[in-house]
Amino acid sequence: MQKESLKQQLQNLSSQISAMHLDHLERKWITISLLVIGFFVGIMTIDAFFHGINPPGKVETVDSASLHLSKEFAEENLGVQVDDQGNITVRMVAGRYSFFPKHISVPAETRLTFRWVSMDVLHGVHIPMTNMSTMIVPGYVAEITTTFPKPGEYPMLCNEYCGLGHNHMWSNISVIAKENWTTPAKLVSKGGPSHE
Amino acid sequence: MNDASERKLILSHFWVAFIAFVVACFMGEYQVLERSGFIAAWDSPSVYFASVSTHGVLMAFVLTTFFIMGFGYAIAASSLKQPLWNKPLAWLGFWMALIGVVLAAIPLLSGKASVLYTFYPPIVAHAAFYIGATLLVVGSWFWCVIMLVMFKQWKQANPGETMPLAMFATAMNALLWLWTSAGVAVEVLFQLIPLSLGWIDTIDPGLARTLFAWTLHPIVYFWLIPAYIAFYVFVPKQAGGYLFSDEMARLAFIVLAVFALPIGFHHLYMDPEQAKGWKFLHAIGTFVVALPTLVTGFTVIASLEIAGRLRGGKGMLGWVVCLPWTNTMVLAVILSLLMLIFGGFGGIVNASYAMNAMVHNTAWVPGHFHLIFAGTTVIMYLAIAYYVWPILVRKPLFSQPLAIVQLWTWFLGMTILTTPWHVLGLLGQPRRISTVVYNNLLTLAWKPYEFMMIFGGLILLGSAVLFIYILAKTQLSASAETVSVTIEFAEPLHAVESLPLWLNDFKLWNKVIAVLMAISFGYPILQFFFMDTSGSSPWGY
Structure with a gap:
């Protein structure tokens, strides 16, 4: 029952989004922007998790x-x-x-x-x-x-x-x-x- | 804004903002001169750091807060077409904030609060500095309440109608500021004021820095949003066209406000008191918040293109030539976007997690934020002032050509100031030194860039003085003609027929912010109460 309402809510949301005026150029630009951001985050992730390139972050106290x-x-x-x-x-x-x-x-x-x-x-x-x-x-x-x-x-x-x-x-x-x-x-x- | 008392309220806010601005510009020029070491007699760390602290407070806290409050009142009264709610409360907020500024200025100018505008415990300033800063913030909270009440009242009086975009963004900014200022408020009320008064003996600088980072990123969006509002609601109309998309503008403001908040740890990348996992999480959020700015750039340029083509522009770039370059608002947005492109690039470098190590606390950082704040953002404050001044004082602008010269010189000066500043950072110069005493070969390469910065600062100072001159002349001139224009808002290309509730209201977004803040700051703050930490005693400087 709760699942159903969530599904409905999501459908509602997606229909609301598709009802917005979204120009095809706008759609393209947003896609490009997301890809560029994804690319940067991807590089950061690979460096952090595979090459171990991280900022200092060992939480160690001292008096x-x-x-x-x-x-x-x-x-x-x-x-x-x-x-x-x-x-x-x-x-x-x-x-x-x-x-x-x-x-x-x-x-x-x-x-x-x-x-x-x-x-x-x-x-x-x-x-x-x-x-x-x-x-x-x-x-x-x-x-x-x-x-x-x-x-x-x-x-x-x-x-x-x-x-x-x-x-x-x-x-x-x-x-x-x-x-x-x-x-x-x-x-x-x-x-x-x-x-x- | 036909009401004289409203105009007086708005003008009072703007004058405090712009007087702080021009005073701080004089200090800025002194600082680049002192820092270069060309005038040996001026060499004085105590004067320099008092000046840097005051410059930062005036520009980042006084100019911005008073401008944003005045601008918010102007937007609310004009876009909702109704009188301001509770003017006595607005005046109370104004006076409280102004008394706070004066109270903070006394220790700042007498060298008793040279802790820079980012505070730096366990170094401690005179208590009056923290109390003054607190009054400034509390005064601005009154403004937030007025904006949100007016937002709610209008919605109740106009059920189902679309909130004007300008007011939607202004109220969003008020909500953002309430969330934003909570971090620094807790730091000042529970750590700095008690420490400076001797009520507590020690402070945990790790906790203090974490709380300050809560505020430090979204505060720049609090400053930036008025510039973005001008991009969306003034520029298309002034250029002679239409706003490309009203809905996308709302979405951009929402994403901006929601994702500006949970990402403050990019200021703590190099700090030892937070773990790298949290830093990584905040780094991803920092990249997400680039999205609304990229969307804003698209919408504004598309709106300008519509205007250029309506004015007869042809071909791929012919519309650029046809834009009204002598309109202060249009010129300002073009220059602002140019600075945003380069400033945004620098921002991506800073945001890049481990790569930040190369530029952290070097001269690159003030180079970056001068370009993006004093450049991109403040040039829109200046253009907004030129636009609303004739409306507020009911006299024509003293000189349109001088205003155009002023905007060009601001852009030029900022370019000449910040380009060498970035280079100095890449050459390893630390950002917060009062002069170079390192006996090292590397520092020889720094000299020519420091000289360029003096020149850039001088152009900026001249430009700032010209700006004040134009505003004062406009207001004080004995003009016979009375101007009775009102603020004009841009029409969207496609009229908004109906908006989903989540694009017309903040209830959902407030909850989203609460959840994101709990995730990104919950454990990192709580850890200080579980860890075995040793506090630090207060230090002078």
Whole structure:
């Protein structure tokens, strides 16, 4: 009974739609528009589900007020680390007005997992010409995995307003040819060179 | 609009909007100058960020809200051909919003609210800033109530009749704004005001950003809909033709309002506090909302073609030449559509989920929204002002040729401003820096583009001043002839005989919106109450 009325409603709706003045050109244009939109959504879907190209989205919390007491983001654990399987993780802290450690070196053409946290306010980080971009929201770990194809010196810029000194919040990252890169020794992050 | 008190109400709204507009244009030019670093003595982050915050609030909240309210009253009174309902309530809304603006302006101008117009907790501004912004929004809610009551009253008085398209879209916009403003209202009332007054100790920036994203996308459609209303109900008539399809226009407004709401996460693509699945869902919705704009482009261009051919245009493009290019409304829509094509292209790039990483928070983004808002949308606000000013002040427009010059310079200035802005973004320049201090080779490539932006901004500033001059001269001139014209609405090519209820009413759509919002924001908001989160203490800047 309910099915019947739904069917009737749908028939009603379709007859109402067909009663509208819909020019044949209009019909064509709407079809083209839907195809174009479908095409874009299709590319996005294939990239997301088959190539794993996604924005950061690992909802992981952290206490930004006590990072120095935490195991993972204590000062001696920051920077580039390689685990037993050879996976490279880069742990970075953003705070007004710098990224810590101030300088890091990573290999090109290698999968890198960045884990960013803020110790105060909202920050963002972008390495221009690459897709290493994420917001760093206090209270959350921003995790992003990427690969840098080309060796070179890249600036690492804060791209979210974080206070009157925001302009000065930047540091450098050296992307080194894979064969020339060596695993950093422990405690490499201490006393890195200043950029200025 | 034969009633002098109604005209005064509408003019008051428009003047607040346009004074905010011209003041903000001066700030804009200062900002491109300061940012370029050409005048070393001007270099001051504290002045710059106070200026950017004020510029954003004036353009995005004051110009838009007051213009939309004034325009809504004009549409309701003229399209329904009945006096405005409850004028005292309308004035109460006006004064509440204006007091809110003044209250917010004090901390903004004294550098106590340099949090930009998108707020950015856990950085906290003076409480007066948030309270002022709240009063502005609450004032606009009175306008929403008046629009929806007039919509309902007219339907009751004219059962079975077709609601005039202009009023249908205006009331839809009022409904859209009530839904839209709910997100930021919750953020301000339950997070920012208590935090700025010290009633609470910490804030969850993740929740605050999610609530702001609720508002952040549909608010741009709230601003855009008056421009689209002009596209549909003024342009065909001014061009000398007919509206291609009335029903399709309604459908476009409905899809616009319904799908503008549940897609705000494209502002959070790069945020860590929301999962990628939700972002993907919102990304699809963002592409769906391109559809009504594509349909609008078709209908408007088809209507213009009808007009061009009626005026003797022949051949494939001959009708373009025959359009009345010296009519302010027609010229504005042509320039507006040109900017919409490029701005829309940029929008598709921004919307493209993971690709957004390349442009997120770079100079590309303000380049995009200046093109699509200050260009596409505001040029229609200007054209609407030229159209209704003689009706409101009952005097002829001071100078038609000057108005045409003004519209062309606005287009030209916007093109020169936003093209290098986009390029700077692709070259990696962050959007919210007050000057470039990076000691890096990359930044050398930025200089010529910053210089071009100063030039574009200067043209825009001159154009804005000319606009105010034309309006003031029109109103203050001692013209002997009294103009007594009324607003004329375009006739559709095919008269609408009967409309299905769902194209003439919002009841169904309100429910659809509620369901979509529950799906797309329900869990993403609730998660903050289940997760083990640590709040952030407030910070100065």
